[in-house]
Structures are given as structure tokens and as C-alpha cells.
Amino acid sequence: MGAPGDGGAVVALSGALDPYLGPATDIVTDAAVFLVVIVATYLFYKSVVTSLVRRVFDRRGLDEHARRPLQKIVAFLVLFAGVTAAFGAAGYQGFLRSLATIAAAATLAIGFALQDVIKNFVAGVFIYTDKPFRIGDWIEWNDNSGVVEDISFRVTRVRTFDNELLTVPNHALTSDVVKNPVAKRTLRLKFVFGIDYEDDVETATEIIVEEAEKSDAILDEPAPSVRLTELADSYVGLQSRIWIDDPSRADFVKTRADYVKAVKERFDEEGISIPFPQRTVSGRNSWTDPSSFGGGD
Numbered sequence: 522m523g524a525p526g527d528g529g530a531v532v533a534l535s536g537a538l539d540p541y542l543g544p545a546t547d548i549v550t551d552a553a554v555f556l557v558v559i560v561a562t563y564l565f566y567k568s569v570v571t572s573l574v575r576r577v578f579d580r581r582g583l584d585e586h587a588r589r590p591l592q593k594i595v596a597f598l599v600l601f602a603g604v605t606a607a608f609g610a611a612g613y614q615g616f617l618r619s620l621a622t623i624a625a626a627a628t629l630a631i632g633f634a635l636q637d638v639i640k641n642f643v644a645g646v647f648i649y650t651d652k653p654f655r656i657g658d659w660i661e662w663n664d665n666s667g668v669v670e671d672i673s674f675r676v677t678r679v680r681t682f683d684n685e686l687l688t689v690p691n692h693a694l695t696s697d698v699v700k701n702p703v704a705k706r707t708l709r710l711k712f713v714f715g716i717d718y719e720d721d722v723e724t725a726t727e728i729i730v731e732e733a734e735k736s737d738a739i740l741d742e743p744a745p746s747v748r749l750t751e752l753a754d755s756y757v758g759l760q761s762r763i764w765i766d767d768p769s770r771a772d773f774v775k776t777r778a779d780y781v782k783a784v785k786e787r788f789d790e791e792g793i794s795i796p797f798p799q800r801t802v803s804g805r806n807s808w809t810d811p812s813s814f815g816g817g818d
Contacts, residue, residue, distance in 0.1 A: 555607045562603025570599055590674055591649065637690075638675065644691035645674035653694075654701045661700040662693070707740065708768035710777055714784060715756030717794045722749060722757060725793050729761045732783040738776040740764040755796050 574595050578588050649672070654660050658669050660679065667679040667687060677694055679687045702708055716725045726747045733745035743764050751758025761784075765776050788795060 554610050558607035558610050559603055562599065562606070566596065566599045566603075570595065637692075641675045641691045644695040645672070647695050648672060648677070648691055649674075653699055654704070658701055659703050660694075661702070662697060665689075702773070703768050707764050707766055708773065709743075710763050710765060710773065711760055712777060712781060713750065713758045713760045714781075714788075715751075715753065715758050715795055716788070717796045718757055720757075720793045722759070724791060725759055725788070728787045728791060728793070729759060729784055732780060732787060733761065733763050735783070736776070736780055738765055738772065739780065740766055 574592060578591070648654075654669055656669050656672060660666065660669060665679070665681070665687065667681040667685075669677060670680050670686070671678040675691060677689050677691055679689055681687060714725065714729060716722070729747050730745050733739050734741070739745060740763075745761065745763045748760050748762070749757065750760040761780075763780065765772060785795070
């Protein structure tokens with residue numbers, strides 16, 4: 522039967538139907554109220570909530586892949602609120618209280634059983650809101666690397682550079698450091714050129730900078746630079762620092778490969794050697810001809 526606080530419209534409807542339906546009047550009236558509230562909730566979602574959510578997403582700058590699951594969550598919450606209001610308006614408070622008790626117990630049991638799923642779901646929400654990476658970005662984490670192909674609320678799918686598909690739980694990407702080399706418009710690359718101790722450091726430095734300035738893929742600003750960073754056992758290390766624009770893995774690999782090749786060719790032309798590690802073996806006693814080890818016949 523309808524609740525005591527129901528409006529006059531419900532009472533009028535009940536009175537109009539009573540001559541025709543008799544004892545079933547209250548049941549039909551409550552069901553009609555329930556359906557009206559559900560339909561009103563749906564229309565409210567379509568006409569008001571949808572446009573409001575769209576404006577919020579636009580203001581946040583969310584990508585399309587992030588909007589779809591969030592829209593589903595909003596739709597579920599509005600529908601849940603509408604069903605709850607419909608039960609109350611139709612006078613089903615007793616059933617609603619029983620349903621709420623059952624739902625609370627079920628939620629507690631499911632929460633314990635699905636801790637990992639919930640943890641990854643929450644991590645997925647943080648990925649959507651914080652945007653540490655996007656679909657198409659190249660990321661690195663825990664000795665893994667690849668290009669992000671898909672982001673869901675539970676897992677992120679990453680295509681490695683060996684064309685392997687990694688399905689990574691979202692929690693693994695929010696509980697540790699994730700490197701995103703292509704998050705910004707520019708990326709600095711570093712490479713150490715080793716030259717012989719007898720070679721001229723200034724000449725080698727000029728060659729390294731000149732070859733960087735010749736490359737169209739390397740930015741003029743910030744300008745290329747070279748620092749002497751190592752005095753190793755067999756070489757002097759000159760670290761080149763260059764910048765590229767709008768980086769991707771393909772650009773990164775090709776730019777560095779072409780640049781290192783050009784510097785190597787100039788080193789060869791100028792007589793600057795790139796030494797390999799050498800070891801000197803020495804002993805306390807003088808060297809003895811190996812033939813003497815065999816003894817006499």
C-alpha cells in the first residue's frame with residue numbers, strides 16, 4: 522500500500538481505479554508509482570546528468586577511453602538512486618530495508634573475496650584521474666617497457682617492442698615508479714663516447730657538438746653539450762647531451778643511432794680512436810718458453 526506521506530495525486534489515482542480494480546488497486550497504484558519514478562530518473566539522467574557529466578569531463582580534459590567507463594559508473598549510480606527512490610515512493614520501505622541488509626552483507630563478503638580486484642579498480646580510477654600515461658605512450662616500469670594499447674579499470678595492456686602483449690594489473694603501475702619518456706614535448710638523450718688518453722679532448726668535443734648541430738632531428742635549443750665524465754681504465758669518457766622534439770621510441774632509436782654513427786665516422790676521419798679494454802698480464806718470474814714445459818723425450 523502507498524506510504525502515508527504520498528502526494529494527493531497518488532490518492533486520486535487510487536480512488537479513480539478502486540471501482541475497477543477493487544482489492545488490487547493498491548498493488549497497481551504502487552507499481553505505477555514505482556515505474557513513474559524509474560522513468561523520471563531515466564529522463565533526468567538523459568536530459569540533465571549526461572550534459573553535466575560531459576562538461577565536467579571536458580573541463581578535466583579526459584580522453585575518450587577514460588570517459589566511457591566513468592559514464593557507465595555515473596549511469597549506474599543514478600539508476601541505483603532512482604530505484605531506491607522508486608521503492609520508497611511506492612511504499613516498499615520494508616522490502617527496501619531487507620534488500621539493504623542483504624546488500625550490505627553481500628558487499629562485505631564480496632569485498633573480502635575480491636580484494637585484489639577492488640585494489641586494481643581503485644588504481645584504475647587514479648590512472649584515469651592523474652593521467653600518468655595515455656594510450657599510445659611509451660612507458661617503462663620494473664625492467665619492462667612498451668607502448669600502452671588499452672587502459673581499463675582493472676588492467677592496462679602494453680605492447681612490448683618485441684610485439685608481446687603484457688596485461689598488467691593497474692595496482693602494479695600505481696604502487697611503483699613508472700617512467701614515461703614521451704610525456705613531455707622534448708626529451709634529453711645522453712651518450713658517452715670513449716676516446717684514447719692520447720687523443721685531444723677539445724677536438725673530440727668539437728666533433729661531437731658539430732655532428733649534433735648538423736642533425737635535423739636534434740634541437741638547437743637547448744643546445745647540444747659535452748661533459749668529460751669518466752677517466753676509465755682504457756678511455757676518457759665524453760658524455761654528449763642532446764635534445765629531441767616530440768619523442769617516440771622510433772625517433773629516439775633512429776636519432777641516437779644516426780648521431781653516434783656520424784660521430785664515429787668523423788672520429789675515424791680525424792684519427793681519434795675509440796679504444797677497447799686492454800689487460801696486461803705480468804708475473805714475478807721471467808717468461809719461460811712453453812716448449813720447455815714438456816720436458817725431455
